[in-house]
Amino acid sequence: MKTVTVNIVTPDGPVYDSEVSMVIAKTTSGEIGVLPGHIPTVAPLAIGAVKLKGQNSEEFVAISGGFIEIRPDKISILAPSAEVANEIDLARAKEALARAEQRLAKKQDSIDFQRAELSLKRAMNRINVHEGNI
Ligand code: ATP
Numbered sequence: 001m002k003t004v005t006v007n008i009v010t011p012d013g014p015v016y017d018s019e020v021s022m023v024i025a026k027t028t029s030g031e032i033g034v035l036p037g038h039i040p041t042v043a044p045l046a047i048g049a050v051k052l053k054g055q056n057s058e059e060f061v062a063i064s065g066g067f068i069e070i071r072p073d074k075i076s077i078l079a080p081s082a083e084v085a086n087e088i089d090l091a092r093a094k095e096a097l098a099r100a101e102q103r104l105a106k107k108q109d110s111i112d113f114q115r116a117e118l119s120l121k122r123a124m125n126r127i128n129v130h131e132g133n134i
Pocket of ligand 1: 012064081082083087088089090092093096119122123126
């Protein structure tokens with residue numbers, strides 16, 4: 001089985017480093033499935049799940065944007081924050097979701113609204129990834 005090395009890195013350090021047989025990521029223009037040997041590509045990522053498929057395994061990582069750099073033998077994801085599913089603090093994500101919902105319910109300027117919307121998306125993404133609801 002062909003494999004490709006995947007690195008996921010954030011400003012806090014590396015989050016994931018493994019060999020996988022397929023990566024599915026959510027770019028800002030849609031979902032992509034990447035197999036080993038893919039032509040070099042760079043794409044911006046949306047807030048979403050990255051699915052990492054091994055021969056008999058599947059792992060999920062919550063990504064809060066950033067970029068994916070694809071090379072035939074290596075895929076690098078650079079993200080402002082990223083968490084492997086089982087390391088997500090569900091209670092914290094639910095609190096962040098509730099805070100964002102409260103902020104969105106208030107009348108406010110568009111910058112605060114956008115920040116609250118992004119916060120809501122990050123929290124929902126973490127909850128979905130933690131629950132395997134991808
Ligand atoms: P919060 O309001 O809970 O801090 P946030 O979306 O503002 O959420 P970020 O700024 O995206 O948080 O992330 C800050 C740091 O906290 C990052 O290292 C991120 O991986 C981590 N983090 C945020 N939420 C969670 C969570 N629910 N579980 C585990 N780590 C988290």
